[in-house]
Amino acid sequence: xxxxQALKALFLGLIEGLTEFLPISSTGHLVLxxxxxxxxxxxxxxxxxxxxxxxxxxxxxxxxxxxxxxLRGFFAGDRASQRFAGSVxxxxxxxxxxxxxxxxxxxxxxxxxxxxxxxxxxxxxxxxWTEAKVRxxxxxxxxQLTFKQAIVIGLAQxxxxxxxxxxxxxxxxxxxxxxxxxxxxxxxxxxxAMPTMLGAATYDLxxxxxxxxxxxxxxxxxxxxxAFLSAFLVVRALVRFxxxxxLRVFAWYRIGLGxxxxxxxxxx
Numbered sequence: 687x688x689x690x691q692a693l694k695a696l697f698l699g700l701i702e703g704l705t706e707f708l709p710i711s712s713t714g715h716l717v718l719x720x721x722x723x724x725x726x727x728x729x730x731x732x733x734x735x736x737x738x739x740x741x742x743x744x745x746x747x748x749x750x751x752x753x754x755x756x757l758r759g760f761f762a763g764d765r766a767s768q769r770f771a772g773s774v775x776x777x778x779x780x781x782x783x784x785x786x787x788x789x790x791x792x793x794x795x796x797x798x799x800x801x802x803x804x805x806x807x808x809x810x811x812x813x814x815w816t817e818a819k820v821r822x823x824x825x826x827x828x829x830q831l832t833f834k835q836a837i838v839i840g841l842a843q844x845x846x847x848x849x850x851x852x853x854x855x856x857x858x859x860x861x862x863x864x865x866x867x868x869x870x871x872x873x874x875x876x877x878x879a880m881p882t883m884l885g886a887a888t889y890d891l892x893x894x895x896x897x898x899x900x901x902x903x904x905x906x907x908x909x910x911x912x913a914f915l916s917a918f919l920v921v922r923a924l925v926r927f928x929x930x931x932x933l934r935v936f937a938w939y940r941i942g943l944g945x946x947x948x949x950x951x952x953x954x
Contacts, residue, residue, distance in 0.1 A: 694725045695905035699737050699912025706741040706913070707876065707921055709813065709855030709936045710943065714802045717849065718947050721799065735890040736906050740913030742883045745876045748921055766829050773831050777840035777857075777874075778881045784844045785886065789893075797849050799951040805850030806944035813937035816859050823867040828874065835864040839871075843878065850944075853879065858933070868928040876921065 701719055705712040716734045719725075725733075746753060759767030825831060842860025846853040854875050861871025 691725075691905055692908055694723050695733070695908040696912050697723070698725060698734070699740065699909030700916045702734070702737050702909065703741045703744065703913035703916030703918070704920055706738060706917055707745070707854045707879070707924055709809075709852050709858055709933055710939055711802070711806055711809070711850050711852040711855065712738070712741075714806050714850040714852075714943060714947065717797070717799055717802050718943070718950070721950070732890055733902070733906055733909060736887045737909035737913045738883045739887050740910035741917035742879055744914045744917035745879065745921055748918065749873075749876065770828050770831065773828075773833060773836035774874075774877055774881065776833055777836040777843065777878050778885075780837075780840040780844050781847070781882055782885065784847060785889070788847070789889075792847055792849075796847075799947050801848065802850035803944045803947035803951060805848050806940045806947070809851050809855055810937040810940035810944070812859060813855070813933050813940070816862055817932045817934055817937075820862050821865075823862070823870070824865040826867045826870055828870065831866070831870075831874065835861070835866065838864040839866075839874065839878065843882065852940075853882070855933075855936070858928075868933070869925060872925055872928050 698716060698719060701715050702712050705715045713734070720734070756767045756770060758764075760771050825835065839857050839860040842856045842863075843853060845851055846856035854872075857875040857878055858868070858871045861874055862868060864871075866874065
């Protein structure tokens with residue numbers, strides 16, 4: 687295993703975990719830093735998707751008590767638990783359809799710095815607009831979530847297939863427009879990430895297993911562990927932050943990052 691490549695994998699894993707659940711686009715950061723450190727081959731794209739499992743495992747660990755309680759309630763016939771599981775699956779379904787039918791177009795056409803930069807800036811404007819226009823939330827707990835709200839969030843997640851949009855950002859904003867509080871929308875985004883990211887990573891591994899070798903798997907393991915550790919630190923902090931603050935600070939960050947990527951795009 688090449689030590690330089692291993693350090694690159696470690697660095698990108700940390701970036702993935704730090705940015706995956708913030709509404710600032712982990713893909714945007716990975717595209718930017720992947721180009722900066724020359725880590726953007728076909729194997730690199732698989733790496734970027736699979737290390738997301740490290741980030742989602744951190745969420746599973748942090749919310750393990752709630753996940754276990756929901757699973758117990760689901761199999762015990764608890765209607766609230768079954769309804770919540772149905773909401774997650776309903777929100778997940780649109781991404782499955784779009785992901786399977788459009789994956790080649792998305793990866794072949796949209797994964798470039800220009801698209802990422804524009805999506806970052808447009809997403810920032812949507813955040814500003816949402817913070818200015820959205821009404822008082824009506825849903826403050828998962829038990830109040832309706833199937834209609836779940837569909838709205840699921841459709842919003844589909845927009846995040848455009849690199850640079852941010853999956854967490856799209857689902858949080860979609861949740862707020864559907865009437866969820868920031869905290870509830872953020873935590874629902876975490877639960878929706880579980881099947882979405884697991885499905886994307888598994889599908890990508892299946893489709894690209896032939897381009898990976900033993901060293902690639904080693905780099906993926908390094909990135910996976912780094913993503914887990916950094917996401918572990920970010921998730922709880924994000925929930926505490928959104929309870930008392932707007933998302934505008936993330937919008938300003940997105941604009942700055944988008945402009946930086948545009949500048950570097952024309953210099954590359």
